[in-house]
Amino acid sequence: MAKQQKMVEDITSMEVDFAKWYTDVVKKAELVDYSSVKGCMIIRPYGYAIWENIQADLDKRFKATGHENVYMPLLIPEHLLQVEKDHVEGFAPEVAWVTQGGEETLSERLCIRPTSEVLFCEHYKKIINSYRDLPKLYNQWCNVMRWEKTTRPFLRSSEFLWQEGHTMHETKEEAMEETMQQLRTYEDFYRDTLAIPAVTGRKTEKEKFAGALETYTIEPMMHNGVALQGGTSHYFGTHFAECFGITFTGRDNTQQVPHQTSWGVSTRMIGAIIMVHGDDNGLVLPPKIAPIQLVIVPIAVHKPGVLEKARELQEQLKGQFRVKLDDSDNSPGWKFAQYEMKGVPLRLEIGPKDIENNQCVLVTRHNREKTFVSLDELPQMIEKKLQEVHDGIYQRALENLKEKTSVATTLDEFLDIAQNKPGFIKAMWCGDSACEDKIKDLTNGVKSRCIPFEEEHLSDTCVCCGKPAKHMVYWGKQY
RNA sequence: CGAGGCGUAGCUCAGCUUGGUAGAGUGCUUGGUUUGGGACCAAGAUGCCGCAGGUUCAAAUCCUGUCGCCUCGACCA
Numbered sequence: 001m002a003k004q005q006k007m008v009e010d011i012t013s014m015e016v017d018f019a020k021w022y023t024d025v026v027k028k029a030e031l032v033d034y035s036s037v038k039g040c041m042i043i044r045p046y047g048y049a050i051w052e053n054i055q056a057d058l059d060k061r062f063k064a065t066g067h068e069n070v071y072m073p074l075l076i077p078e079h080l081l082q083v084e085k086d087h088v089e090g091f092a093p094e095v096a097w098v099t100q101g102g103e104e105t106l107s108e109r110l111c112i113r114p115t116s117e118v119l120f121c122e123h124y125k126k127i128i129n130s131y132r133d134l135p136k137l138y139n140q141w142c143n144v145m146r147w148e149k150t151t152r153p154f155l156r157s158s159e160f161l162w163q164e165g166h167t168m169h170e171t172k173e174e175a176m177e178e179t180m181q182q183l184r185t186y187e188d189f190y191r192d193t194l195a196i197p198a199v200t201g202r203k204t205e206k207e208k209f210a211g212a213l214e215t216y217t218i219e220p221m222m223h224n225g226v227a228l229q230g231g232t233s234h235y236f237g238t239h240f241a242e243c244f245g246i247t248f249t250g251r252d253n254t255q256q257v258p259h260q261t262s263w264g265v266s267t268r269m270i271g272a273i274i275m276v277h278g279d280d281n282g283l284v285l286p287p288k289i290a291p292i293q294l295v296i297v298p299i300a301v302h303k304p305g306v307l308e309k310a311r312e313l314q315e316q317l318k319g320q321f322r323v324k325l326d327d328s329d330n331s332p333g334w335k336f337a338q339y340e341m342k343g344v345p346l347r348l349e350i351g352p353k354d355i356e357n358n359q360c361v362l363v364t365r366h367n368r369e370k371t372f373v374s375l376d377e378l379p380q381m382i383e384k385k386l387q388e389v390h391d392g393i394y395q396r397a398l399e400n401l402k403e404k405t406s407v408a409t410t411l412d413e414f415l416d417i418a419q420n421k422p423g424f425i426k427a428m429w430c431g432d433s434a435c436e437d438k439i440k441d442l443t444n445g446v447k448s449r450c451i452p453f454e455e456e457h458l459s460d461t462c463v464c465c466g467k468p469a470k471h472m473v474y475w476g477k478q479y
Numbered sequence: 480c481g482a483g484g485c486g487u488a489g490c491u492c493a494g495c496u497u498g499g500u501a502g503a504g505u506g507c508u509u510g511g512u513u514u515g516g517g518a519c520c521a522a523g524a525u526g527c528c529g530c531a532g533g534u535u536c537a538a539a540u541c542c543u544g545u546c547g548c549c550u551c552g553a554c555c556a
Contacts, residue, residue: 010517036547091556094554149554150550211556215556332515333515333518335516337517
């Protein structure tokens with residue numbers, strides 16, 4: 001893409017300091033504010049509106065595949081968390097505890113949910129008795145808390161918002177199908193709604209969710225080549241169900257244990273949107289989730305007829321698009337910069353000259369392209385331009401993903417790339433987690449992202465130890 | 480948890496070395512002129528100098544403690 005002139009001086013350039021750029025954008029676009037508790041963020045109206053649009057879209061997809069929403073408690077008694085050993089070991093280091101109620105010390109500590117597997121299990125034990133009760137396809141939208149040591153708004157916060165689906169099935173096949181279906185739902189959502197391309201696949205043994213038999217993941221790449229675990233879908237087998245004593249009477253009148261899945265995405269996706277699409281002028285929002293899809297900026301507001309025309313357009317368009325008219329006294333230049341910072345995909349400029357000619361100017365955020373449009377065909381053109389933005393930013397992100405994906409067949413090559421070229425590295429792997437540890441040590445944090453569903457054959461041997469290769473793995477640093 | 484940085488106006492920060500009336504820019508309010516890439520003029524309002532002790536005639540400034548936040552590491556289903 002052609003380099004744009006940077007016009008917003010308040011935002012640190014991506015090239016200069018990507019981390020600083022990120023926090024500048026988050027604050028300047030008025031998505032969040034810091035609170036007085038470390039790692040807990042205030043999600044401001046503009047940021048929350050993005051989340052609401054994400055929720056609405058995903059929720060529709062979940063319901064279309066038969067899922068129902070429920071709400072589980074915030075607190076988990078300690079004994080319940082400890083029922084499954086791997087699970088508690090995985091989460092124990094980062095749970096927050098409630099130890100006191102009013103003036104009384106509690107006889108048992110209560111954990112603030114870091115995830116709700118055990119709560120769902122406890123409930124499922126009560127309500128699943130027969131194969132006729134299956135499948136159970138529950139989802140909840142809620143907050144969770146993980147006591148993180150390093151926090152960043154959206155990417156890793158102590159408290160965050162998410163959805164967690166927890167399902168129970170009669171057979172392994174059915175549960176596996178659910179696991180894959182939900183991963184595909186995430187993939188579709190990332191591509192069609194967020195305009196974000198990603199690599200999908202299976203996590204290695206080492207990177208699996210605590211207690212899961214298989215973890216599938218969607219891994220988008222940020223603009224700077226760093227990966228973000230963008231969503232996961234887990235197959236649990238019957239292990240949790242066994243620990244919790246969940247059984248049902250099968251079609252053949254034998255007692256059986258159901259197969260379980262869970263899957264989730266969080267407000268972290270907003271971090272992905274920022275880091276995949278954003279530029280030096282601020283946020284760039286995918287049109288489908290942008291709280292404002294079109295901002296109308298009247299030029300020379302006080303000249304007769306201008307404001308009236310702008311209002312007329314707003315009225316005409318508001319049923320079809322999310323439209324804002326900025327009729328404030330700020331200068332047009334200020335407004336241009338302001339809404340670019342906030343990532344509004346489309347800007348409509350209308351001034352006295354345009355009104356004379358029955359036209360207006362449409363400007364697309366991601367490339368600042370200006371088009372003169374007749375007012376007679378405005379709605380169709382807006383529709384078209386919004387699609388152009390969606391396709392444009394998807395394409396740009398896809399090119400970035402391709403450009404920043406390398407292949408390594410030897411360890412030297414791998415280390416050289418890890419050192420000098422940020423992004424994903426495709427390389428063969430023997431299947432031994434010792435090699436994952438070694439690579440992580442040698443590269444200052446490069447980990448296996450996933451084993452893709454369609455593996456390429458790059459070479460015969462493991463890039464690390466030289467033993468026969470079992471899989472092709474995507475490697476990379478992550479947030 | 481380790482290393483560094485920072486707490487002064489809504490925001491960004493100066494002032495601290497060498498103790499002596501609390502500052503600037505920006506934002507905010509009012510009025511006017513402007514308006515196709517962050518406009519200009521004028522007038523105004525805005526402070527527990529993070530918190531608690533101490534030294535001193537006198538502390539934003541020096542000393543001790545404490546709390547919090549940020550960044551980078553380590554950790555991170």
